Amino acid sequence: MMLGKTAGGLYWMFRNLERAENTARLLEAGWRMALTRANSGSNEWQSIVTTAGMRPTYEQKYDDYTAHQVINFLLRDKDNPSSVMATIDLARSNARMVRTALSSEVWEATNECWMALKAELARPVNESTLHDVLATIRYRTSVVRGALHGTMLRNDIFSFSRLGTFVERADNTARILDVKYYVLLPSAAFVGTSIDNAQWEVILRSVSAERSYRWLHAGETTPLGIADFMIFDERQPRSLAFCYRKIGQQLQQLELEYRSDHESHALAQSICNRMSENTVDTIFQDGLHEFLGDFIKDTTQLSRLIETDFRFYG
Amino acid sequence: MKNPNYFDEMLVDENHVRDPYKVYYDWFSNDDIKRLRRKSEDAEAFFRRIGITFNVYGQDEADERLIPFDIVPRIISAQEWARLERGIEQRVRAINAFLHDIYHRQEILRAGRIPKELISGNEAFLPEMIGVNPPGGVYTHIVGVDLVRTGPDEFFVLEDNCRTPSGVSYMLENRETMLQMFPELFTKLKVRPVSAYPQLLRRSLSDTAPTTSLNNKPVVAVLTPGIHNSAYFEHAFLADQMGAELVESHDLRIENGRVAMRTTQGYQSIDVLYRRVDDEYLDPLTFNPDSLLGVPGIMDVYRAGNITLANAPGTGIADDKALYSYMPDIVEFYTGEQAILKNVPTWRCSEADSLSYVLENLKELVVKEVHGSGGYGMLVGPAASKRELAAFETKLRANPANYIAQPTLALSTVPILSKAGLAPRHVDLRPFVLVSPNRIDITPGGLTRVALKKGSLVVNSSQGGGTKDTWVLGD
Numbered sequence: 001m002m003l004g005k006t007a008g009g010l011y012w013m014f015r016n017l018e019r020a021e022n023t024a025r026l027l028e029a030g031w032r033m034a035l036t037r038a039n040s041g042s043n044e045w046q047s048i049v050t051t052a053g054m055r056p057t058y059e060q061k062y063d064d065y066t067a068h069q070v071i072n073f074l075l076r077d078k079d080n081p082s083s084v085m086a087t088i089d090l091a092r093s094n095a096r097m098v099r100t101a102l103s104s105e106v107w108e109a110t111n112e113c114w115m116a117l118k119a120e121l122a123r124p125v126n127e128s129t130l131h132d133v134l135a136t137i138r139y140r141t142s143v144v145r146g147a148l149h150g151t152m153l154r155n156d157i158f159s160f161s162r163l164g165t166f167v168e169r170a171d172n173t174a175r176i177l178d179v180k181y182y183v184l185l186p187s188a189a190f191v192g193t194s195i196d197n198a199q200w201e202v203i204l205r206s207v208s209a210e211r212s213y214r215w216l217h218a219g220e221t222t223p224l225g226i227a228d229f230m231i232f233d234e235r236q237p238r239s240l241a242f243c244y245r246k247i248g249q250q251l252q253q254l255e256l257e258y259r260s261d262h263e264s265h266a267l268a269q270s271i272c273n274r275m276s277e278n279t280v281d282t283i284f285q286d287g288l289h290e291f292l293g294d295f296i297k298d299t300t301q302l303s304r305l306i307e308t309d310f311r312f313y314g
Numbered sequence: 315m316k317n318p319n320y321f322d323e324m325l326v327d328e329n330h331v332r333d334p335y336k337v338y339y340d341w342f343s344n345d346d347i348k349r350l351r352r353k354s355e356d357a358e359a360f361f362r363r364i365g366i367t368f369n370v371y372g373q374d375e376a377d378e379r380l381i382p383f384d385i386v387p388r389i390i391s392a393q394e395w396a397r398l399e400r401g402i403e404q405r406v407r408a409i410n411a412f413l414h415d416i417y418h419r420q421e422i423l424r425a426g427r428i429p430k431e432l433i434s435g436n437e438a439f440l441p442e443m444i445g446v447n448p449p450g451g452v453y454t455h456i457v458g459v460d461l462v463r464t465g466p467d468e469f470f471v472l473e474d475n476c477r478t479p480s481g482v483s484y485m486l487e488n489r490e491t492m493l494q495m496f497p498e499l500f501t502k503l504k505v506r507p508v509s510a511y512p513q514l515l516r517r518s519l520s521d522t523a524p525t526t527s528l529n530n531k532p533v534v535a536v537l538t539p540g541i542h543n544s545a546y547f548e549h550a551f552l553a554d555q556m557g558a559e560l561v562e563s564h565d566l567r568i569e570n571g572r573v574a575m576r577t578t579q580g581y582q583s584i585d586v587l588y589r590r591v592d593d594e595y596l597d598p599l600t601f602n603p604d605s606l607l608g609v610p611g612i613m614d615v616y617r618a619g620n621i622t623l624a625n626a627p628g629t630g631i632a633d634d635k636a637l638y639s640y641m642p643d644i645v646e647f648y649t650g651e652q653a654i655l656k657n658v659p660t661w662r663c664s665e666a667d668s669l670s671y672v673l674e675n676l677k678e679l680v681v682k683e684v685h686g687s688g689g690y691g692m693l694v695g696p697a698a699s700k701r702e703l704a705a706f707e708t709k710l711r712a713n714p715a716n717y718i719a720q721p722t723l724a725l726s727t728v729p730i731l732s733k734a735g736l737a738p739r740h741v742d743l744r745p746f747v748l749v750s751p752n753r754i755d756i757t758p759g760g761l762t763r764v765a766l767k768k769g770s771l772v773v774n775s776s777q778g779g780g781t782k783d784t785w786v787l788g789d
Contacts, residue, residue, distance in 0.1 A: 001579065002578050003560075003565055093541065096550070099560075100550055100558075108364060111365050115363075260579070310578040311578060
């Protein structure tokens with residue numbers, strides 16, 4: 001037995017941690033682009049902010065996209081409710097609220113993550129310190145995840161934590177693809193032309209998978225290959241299929257534990273089915289953008305159902 | 315290093331250490347002071363990591379603060395403790411008997427031992443509790459008695475704290491910290507453990523569960539005002555340590571005449587609610603209608619005997635300042651014995667003789683408002699200017715019944731680790747008492763609060779106070 005509020009707190013704690021990590025990864029990809037590009041276009045920074053879903057908020061504040069502005073906006077800007085600091089703050093508040101459900105290792109790792117970032121993000125981040133800050137985020141969030149895996153009972157507490165992680169991650173991967181879908185589209189690319197090196201690198205780097213892709217595809221980069229890898233490859237821990245397999249497993253676990261199922265089970269199942277019925281070819285025929293748009297909507301709906309099925313709020 | 319005007323619990327004089335501190339003093343004298351200072355810094359980092367902080371309202375950046383912790387333990391001998399224990403138990407028994415009486419036949423008023431108007435006109439007295447029988451007959455499940463010491467055998471009760479006493483998480487975490495930092499000391503000295511408190515609390519609460527419970531085992535929950543409450547850490551800590559749910563008002567509702575909490579699988583009834591929400595906010599239908607912290611209708615469930623509230627509503631009448639001076643009478647009336655623990659002598663300004671004494675000796679006394687708390691509206695005679703004394707005298711003459719006066723107590727000192735080494739500072743002590751239908755458990759130790767500023771008598775954390783681990787030695 002568990003309080004609905006606690007289940008909700010766990011779910012959002014891990015969604016927020018995942019979001020902070022993903023934002024850091026996006027910044028890393030953007031930074032890499034900025035360093036390796038010959039011409040100093042600022043387009044990449046704009047697409048990074050778009051991927052983070054923060055373009056309207058950003059443009060209310062700034063007229064142009066510069067590395068320094070974008071970095072600080074995404075890491076620590078008080079006007080950005082999805083900044084790394086804001087999401088870590090929220091994750092810790094959630095953790096404080098559900099403290100009785102967490103092992104002391106998980107709580108302490110979360111609290112230390114918050115303390116470390118509060119210290120590092122107290123002042124604006126320069127290009128020269130960015131690397132260290134991103135390393136801290138990656139390291140600290142990994143410690144939380146490690147503590148979760150190493151010390152928590154595999155019961156409903158664990159299931160709600162993991163559901164939060166994978167719902168957030170599925171949404172994030174789909175958004176990355178959706179912002180870049182046009183890169184994968186040009187008809188020329190279909191017949192085997194390699195796409196812009198830098199462009200696909202951003203996609204893979206923003207899910208930290210550029211090396212694993214190369215391993216699996218022997219260095220051959222094609223739009224179909226990348227889309228397949230990001231959507232269908234169940235070996236890839238940030239692919240849509242992987243996320244939904246995990247979501248399905250955790251919902252099943254809850255069904256066993258609670259001896260009852262809900263609407264969220266049905267929706268997750270139908271999303272999984274759609275994944276296995278489709279191939280990368282059919283998706284390209286029917287429209288990648290449309291597929292991703294539906295996927296993002298469905299995931300949002302699934303999240304709402306989870307919230308009501310398990311009585312997160314009164 | 316010690317001030318001869320105060321009783322120091324460690325040193326009799328420069329060359330004589332009091333018995334309970336002998337082993338510690340030897341150990342300290344042979345240790346490296348630099349190492350100890352480092353340990354002291356480690357302790358702070360440890361507290362931050364586990365998150366023992368208290369919230370300060372309205373300060374954005376520094377909204378979570380640590381209460382400073384001093385690494386020198388406060389040590390109490392087995393004999394000293396045995397006497398305190400007897401005194402506390404007697405007092406807590408009397409308080410529960412008094413509460414039962416005052417909400418039923420009011421024999422003590424009929425006997426004329428307490429003036430009727432002290433009860434009838436008192437906000438802490440809840441007419442809603444008249445004739446109510448709390449499950450198991452327990453009113454104060456948890457009590458934190460504030461004690462001060464002025465000499466080897468001189469202990470005084472300053473306040474009884476019968477509502478929702480806080481600080482027990484510090485008692486437990488302070489001990490954990492000391493065990494981690496100085497394991498060697500615990501091999502040299504037999505210190506009585508405090509770690510059983512959460513299990514005892516759980517048992518003690520379960521033992522008072524309503525007999526009408528629908529659950530196989532009593533379901534216990536801790537009710538907190540939420541994560542912004544200054545004592546939230548403690549609420550979460552206790553729930554966690556007891557294995558009980560931590561609930562807020564919006565997790566609860568009344569279902570089929572019972573208090574139930576919203577779980578992932580529907581509503582589940584609760585038997586015992588350890589509430590850390592004041593009486594006033596407990597039930598908007600009965601008390602403050604604007605309260606968002608309580609549960610509408612919970613008092614009806616309570617009166618029907620279907621939920622245990624710990625502590626019971628209305629216990630505040632027993633630790634009210636207006637009644638404080640009657641405590642020796644209360645103890646005698648219900649136990650038939652003299653009170654073992656002393657009260658601080660108190661002049662009730664409502665009485666003409668007392669008033670004239672107080673007015674004559676204003677600059678030596680502490681004068682408090684009967685219903686004030688947190689040090690507001692208080693006069694500390696020795697520290698007041700002539701003008702302040704005169705102004706207070708006017709107020710006092712205008713409404714004498716609103717005031718009581720007490721002598722300024724010479725609180726005992728215990729050393730802290732200061733920049734200059736060991737230095738004496740004033741302390742008080744709050745032991746924690748658990749009451750079940752058949753027994754009273756007093757955890758050996760408690761929370762020692764210490765005024766870190768030299769010469770200060772104010773131990774409150776809001777005014778520069780810190781805490782110490784409190785060691786009660788075994789036989």
